[in-house]
Amino acid sequence: MKLFDPAMVALQNAIKRSTATQARLARDIANSSTPGYTSSFSGVLEEVENKQKKRRGLESRKATLESNMSRLSQLNLYHSACSKLLTTKLSILKTVAAMGKK
Numbered sequence: 001m002k003l004f005d006p007a008m009v010a011l012q013n014a015i016k017r018s019t020a021t022q023a024r025l026a027r028d029i030a031n032s033s034t035p036g037y038t039s040s041f042s043g044v045l046e047e048v049e050n051k052q053k054k055r056r057g058l059e060s061r062k063a064t065l066e067s068n069m070s071r072l073s074q075l076n077l078y079h080s081a082c083s084k085l086l087t088t089k090l091s092i093l094k095t096v097a098a099m100g101k102k
Contacts, residue, residue, distance in 0.1 A: 011086040018079040025072045032065045039064070 031037040 005089075008086065008089050011082050011089070014082045015079060015086065018075055018082065022072065022075055022079065025068050025075065029065060029068050029072065032068070039068075 028039050
């Protein structure tokens with residue numbers, strides 16, 4: 001018998017992924033004004049942003065910074081929701097364990 005159900009494991013993994021993504025976004029935000037720094041997120045959208053950044057310079061950096069701040073805010077909400085759900089599930093498990101002692 002498994003102590004933790006698949007939902008708890010999924011929530012733990014989601015929290016770990018969101019924490020890692022938050023760290024990457026924070027690094028991107030901190031280095032946004034560093035000349036030649038490229039985003040740690042690779043993909044089509046970032047490639048397009050990098051090309052536009054080279055064309056427009058500072059305006060594109062500001063837009064990228066705002067985009068990263070927005071993503072960080074959304075990720076923070078997601079992380080908080082996952083943490084709250086995991087805390088609730090652990091509380092339920094704790095209550096069930098306490099009832100078993102009686």
